[in-house]
Amino acid sequence: DTEVTQTPKHLVMGxxxxxxxxxxxxxxxxxxxxxxxxxxxxxxxxxVYSYEKLSINESVPSRFSPECPNSSLLNxxxxxxxPEDSALYLCASSQESGGINIQYFGAGTRLSVL
Amino acid sequence: xxxxxxxxxPLSVPEGAIVSLNCTYSNSAFQYFMWYRQYSRKGPxxxxxxxxxxxxxxxxxxxxxxxxxxxISLFIRDSQPSDSATYLCAFLKAAxxxxxxxxxTRVLVKP
Numbered sequence: 171d172t173e174v175t176q177t178p179k180h181l182v183m184g185x186x187x188x189x190x191x192x193x194x195x196x197x198x199x200x201x202x203x204x205x206x207x208x209x210x211x212x213x214x215x216x217x218v219y220s221y222e223k224l225s226i227n228e229s230v231p232s233r234f235s236p237e238c239p240n241s242s243l244l245n246x247x248x249x250x251x252x253p254e255d256s257a258l259y260l261c262a263s264s265q266e267s268g269g270i271n272i273q274y275f276g277a278g279t280r281l282s283v284l
Numbered sequence: 285x286x287x288x289x290x291x292x293x294p295l296s297v298p299e300g301a302i303v304s305l306n307c308t309y310s311n312s313a314f315q316y317f318m319w320y321r322q323y324s325r326k327g328p329x330x331x332x333x334x335x336x337x338x339x340x341x342x343x344x345x346x347x348x349x350x351x352x353x354x355x356i357s358l359f360i361r362d363s364q365p366s367d368s369a370t371y372l373c374a375f376l377k378a379a380x381x382x383x384x385x386x387x388x389t390r391v392l393v394k395p
Contacts, residue, residue, distance in 0.1 A: 212385035270376070272376075
């Protein structure tokens with residue numbers, strides 16, 4: 171089973187709202203990722219958590235706040251977003267320990283900021 | 285020069301034809317080579333990965349890597365309309381976890 175589950179599938183929010191995206195995996199993976207994908211572009215890395223610690227932040231604005239409560243869960247807290255933040259947000263996970271860090275992606279959350 | 289070059293397409297083929305996709309890369313540190321398939325408005329789905337030069341086959345899919353030329357390919361035999369999607373090549377350094385993606389090639393298989 172290579173399933174990464176993301177909720178919600180769709181989200182519409184105003185610029186003053188606070189919302190959260192959720193991601194869950196039960197593959198025993200110890201690295202989890204957030205990506206942002208705009209139309210007709212490849213995914214862009216935002217954050218990497220390795221063993222529940224933030225290891226990479228690709229200079230993402232502070233209105234995006236990641237959280238990794240445990241090894242199976244990853245959240246992305248959103249606050250005061252801009253319309254240009256509308257995109258498909260993807261979560262991924264990988265093994266991390268010793269082997270190849272092949273990443274498995276979830277179906278994504280389609281976010282619209284009004 | 286971009287680290288990865290991938291023709292954006294669209295690549296249109298009749299059903300049953302062989303689809304040929306490729307990417308070139310410039311970073312010799314890339315050790316692992318992946319192909320993802322992405323349907324519209326869905327997340328990327330891992331199709332194949334390999335780490336050595338040569339061919340790897342899985343059903344209708346064959347991945348080919350030529351490290352000396354820094355060139356990877358994906359072939360889809362007996363293409364079906366359900367193969368219509370965007371195909372992303374992706375690269376990984378040894379012990380790394382930052383994927384470098386190509387821009388994606390959009391493929392249309394016409395019935």
